[in-house]
Amino acid sequence: MSVALLFDLLLAAALLWCSWRALAAPTLQRAVVLFIVFGLLMTLAWARLAAPDIALAEAGIGAGLTGALLLDALGALRRRGGTGEKA
Amino acid sequence: MKRLAVSLGAALFAALLGAALLELGPPAATLAPLVAGTLAQSGVTHPVTAVLLNFRGYDTLLEIAVLLIALIGLTAVARRGEAPAATAAVEPVLTTLARLAAPLMVLVAVYLLWAGAFRPGGAFQAGAVLAAAAVLLHLTRLLPAWATPGTWLRAGLAGGFLLFLAIAAALLAEGALLKYPPAQAGLLILAIESGLTVSLGLILAGLFLFLSEERR
Numbered sequence: 001m002s003v004a005l006l007f008d009l010l011l012a013a014a015l016l017w018c019s020w021r022a023l024a025a026p027t028l029q030r031a032v033v034l035f036i037v038f039g040l041l042m043t044l045a046w047a048r049l050a051a052p053d054i055a056l057a058e059a060g061i062g063a064g065l066t067g068a069l070l071l072d073a074l075g076a077l078r079r080r081g082g083t084g085e086k087a
Numbered sequence: 088m089k090r091l092a093v094s095l096g097a098a099l100f101a102a103l104l105g106a107a108l109l110e111l112g113p114p115a116a117t118l119a120p121l122v123a124g125t126l127a128q129s130g131v132t133h134p135v136t137a138v139l140l141n142f143r144g145y146d147t148l149l150e151i152a153v154l155l156i157a158l159i160g161l162t163a164v165a166r167r168g169e170a171p172a173a174t175a176a177v178e179p180v181l182t183t184l185a186r187l188a189a190p191l192m193v194l195v196a197v198y199l200l201w202a203g204a205f206r207p208g209g210a211f212q213a214g215a216v217l218a219a220a221a222v223l224l225h226l227t228r229l230l231p232a233w234a235t236p237g238t239w240l241r242a243g244l245a246g247g248f249l250l251f252l253a254i255a256a257a258l259l260a261e262g263a264l265l266k267y268p269p270a271q272a273g274l275l276i277l278a279i280e281s282g283l284t285v286s287l288g289l290i291l292a293g294l295f296l297f298l299s300e301e302r303r
Contacts, residue, residue, distance in 0.1 A: 052207035057211055057212055061291070068219075068226070
């Protein structure tokens with residue numbers, strides 16, 4: 001088994017694990033952080049698939065801006081009296 | 088019991104999906120040779136940019152229109168009134184870092200825009216970097232949240248789309264929407280991408296800054 005294949009398999013497993021953990025996370029904050037990690041791993045996956053254009057867009061918009069928006073929304077939820085957690 | 092049935096059903100579906108994917112034959116039509124063959128007429132040398140801005144420019148035109156409409160809808164629900172003034176930042180290290188990073192991010196955005204013609208890059212990535220710089224400045228309280236957009240901001244938000252639309256409409260006289268003459272294609276694509284970068288940066292930053300409440 002070559003190193004590249006091993007890395008790809010590891011990446012795919014990490015993506016699946018991350019997405020599952022993000023969906024099943026007990027708190028919203030953990031879910032948001034896992035979503036950002038998922039976006040960064042996805043960037044790696046696009047780069048491995050030889051699609052650097054999509055990797056750039058995913059890193060900038062998917063992981064960066066969406067993550068910032070979600071974190072800000074979480075902060076706004078908390079300030080408004082909600083705990084920002086699932087009921 | 089119900090849980091088990093759902094899990095079994097999902098597993099069966101996943102297995103069927105995987106089997107179906109493995110059964111797929113080679114795709115009937117590949118467009119890559121077509122793009123490679125006509126790349127010389129597109130005005131750029133990077134195939135992704137050629138597809139986005141030239142061969143399928145119509146899709147990109149509609150994409151920027153969708154983003155603009157989304158932002159207009161957002162300003163309708165965002166809070167009215169004066170944005171609270173940015174207060175002094177609490178973390179001097181963070182502020183200094185943001186001040187250092189923002190000009191570099193603008194430089195990276197310009198590089199990505201320019202590089203889009205011949206290597207991975209382009210207007211969307213450059214706009215995202217610009218927007219990220221604005222969000223960073225806002226989070227370090229160097230840039231206040233946006234209230235009702237003024238004339239300049241409105242012009243900036245809509246400018247990229249309007250420029251794209253104007254070029255598309257002007258090219259209608261040549262016979263087809265967004266069919267660039269090969270001699271001027273590179274210049275037209277660069278003009279459209281420059282406008283798109285500014286507008287996309289403002290639109291993506293606006294998604295954050297119009298909704299943001301200043302921390303008090």
